[in-house]
Amino acid sequence: MPNQQLLRSNITPAPISSVTELITNRQAAGAPTLSFEFFPPKDEAGEASLWRTFDDVLEAKADFVSVTYGAGGSNSARTLSIVEHMAPQITTVGHLTAVGATRAGTGEIIRRFEAAGVKSLLAIRGDAPKDNPNALADGDLGTALELVELAHEVSALEVGVGAFPEVHPESPDMAHDSKVLALKQAAGASFAITQLFFSLDAYLALRNSADAAGATLPIVPGLMPINNAKQVIRMAAMSGASIPAELLGQLESADEAEARRIGMQFTIDLGVKLLDVGAPGLHIFTLNQSVAALELARGVGLCP
Ligand SMILES: Cc1cc2nc3c(=O)[nH]c(=O)nc-3n(C[C@H](O)[C@H](O)[C@H](O)COP(=O)(O)OP(=O)(O)OC[C@H]3O[C@@H](n4cnc5c(N)ncnc54)[C@H](O)[C@@H]3O)c2cc1C
Numbered sequence: 001m002p003n004q005q006l007l008r009s010n011i012t013p014a015p016i017s018s019v020t021e022l023i024t025n026r027q028a029a030g031a032p033t034l035s036f037e038f039f040p041p042k043d044e045a046g047e048a049s050l051w052r053t054f055d056d057v058l059e060a061k062a063d064f065v066s067v068t069y070g071a072g073g074s075n076s077a078r079t080l081s082i083v084e085h086m087a088p089q090i091t092t093v094g095h096l097t098a099v100g101a102t103r104a105g106t107g108e109i110i111r112r113f114e115a116a117g118v119k120s121l122l123a124i125r126g127d128a129p130k131d132n133p134n135a136l137a138d139g140d141l142g143t144a145l146e147l148v149e150l151a152h153e154v155s156a157l158e159v160g161v162g163a164f165p166e167v168h169p170e171s172p173d174m175a176h177d178s179k180v181l182a183l184k185q186a187a188g189a190s191f192a193i194t195q196l197f198f199s200l201d202a203y204l205a206l207r208n209s210a211d212a213a214g215a216t217l218p219i220v221p222g223l224m225p226i227n228n229a230k231q232v233i234r235m236a237a238m239s240g241a242s243i244p245a246e247l248l249g250q251l252e253s254a255d256e257a258e259a260r261r262i263g264m265q266f267t268i269d270l271g272v273k274l275l276d277v278g279a280p281g282l283h284i285f286t287l288n289q290s291v292a293a294l295e296l297a298r299g300v301g302l303c304p
Helices: 003-008 019-028 044-059 076-086 103-115 144-154 174-186 200-212 229-239 245-253 256-276 290-299
Strands: 033-038 064-067 091-097 120-124 158-163 191-194 281-285
Touching: 019 033, 019 091, 019 158, 019 191, 033 044, 044 290, 064 076, 076 091, 076 103, 091 103, 091 144, 103 144, 120 144, 144 158, 144 174, 158 174, 174 200, 200 256, 229 245, 229 256, 245 256, 256 281, 256 290, 281 290
Parallel strands: 033 064, 033 281, 064 091, 091 120, 120 158, 158 191
Antiparallel strands: none
């Protein structure tokens, strides 16, 4: 049994507080945090799956959850109504994007997140949609850093940011990303969650580079369970994450069931290694489905 299971076996559900407090408290007890990401679904079936998964996540004594936000604010009302329901039950992080947004409109959304009981914002730039490549120039906020600054100006919410173990696709190198991360920390960001990635070395390189740049905030790995190999291969390509060649070969040559077995085992092994090197917790991307997300959480020993 992995050590974390021993440490979390008697754990009681965490009180609703900031993510940083949760990380600090768990660390004091020698245990990592367990958290999950959701997205606003498009239809009724998706809605049912979201809430089933949320119930399962509560049962697994997760520490916090986060809910994504459509770049450009396309689904802001749905994100807000979901966080309103989650926030009284568990520490809830609302993602918020900068792309195409005005300062006044964003300030208003931040106040609505606050009124909904959200404890933290994940301040993210967002990407320009394919049909409007100039969207970044349309708004008042060009980068996530400006969003971190605005959030601190207009609210008392805790602010987290994204981090990129495989280097942000627009960055020249990891040192550049790390300088930006340090600027976000200086502007008040107190934790980071990573983009999906598939290599322990990539996480370690990010952590070393962030340290060297003075970005000392906790960096929680974001982990995508490889439940549906074809879907994950597509998502990895879209986000610029590389799947190790050997794993990719195995996933592509196996049938669906075998690819799932190989993929889930790989993700569990990666999660265990990340915890072994002292990652502050794991943030599991659920895609609003609980089976694979909880299989991963159990596999790494973070829930019974
Ligand atoms: C954990 C996580 C959650 C996410 N959730 C969402 C979501 O809910 N909705 C969504 O639409 N997208 C989401 N994304 C995707 C995100 O919008 C994209 O990855 C986007 O391309 C980058 O966002 P960012 O916050 O890192 O941007 P930024 O920090 O603005 O960085 C973008 C690029 O600009 C450079 N840069 C930024 N500031 C400076 C500066 N001051 N000087 C020089 N260069 C700079 C960076 O190095 C980088 O190359 C998420 C990503 C992560 C990691």
